[in-house]
Amino acid sequence: MWRDAVWHAVRLIPRSRVCAYSDVSAFLGHPARARQVGNALGALDLRSAETVPWHRVVNVRGFISIRGQIVGKDRQRALLQAEEVEVDSAYQVVAFSSLRWSFFGRAG
DNA sequence: AGCCTGACTCGGA
């Protein structure tokens, strides 16, 4: 299922690194499905959220793009800061371009 | 079957 593929891909993102929704969709072979990646993460329930580092996925400009009710922007920011990823008051990842991780160049 | 929503992105101005 699409959701499972997305969750699996997101699990590959290393700690203290971030990715864009489009990075995940491109890795899955569908560069134009960034939105569906968001849909899949939005479908996470509280329990599966513990096994998927969903907070490491932000939009292509480095902003936290979550709109969910169960968890919010503050929650995502807290999780990122817990792994030493700085997020400013506008919910943008600081130094996003250098923290952005590539699914293809797996060096870290 | 169709219809609607949405954690997105890109290109052009």
Place this chain on the structure above:
DNA sequence: CTCCGAGCCAGGC
């Protein structure tokens, strides 16, 4: 850098 329009399509009804 910002703003806007169009494209994208899974999943729930």
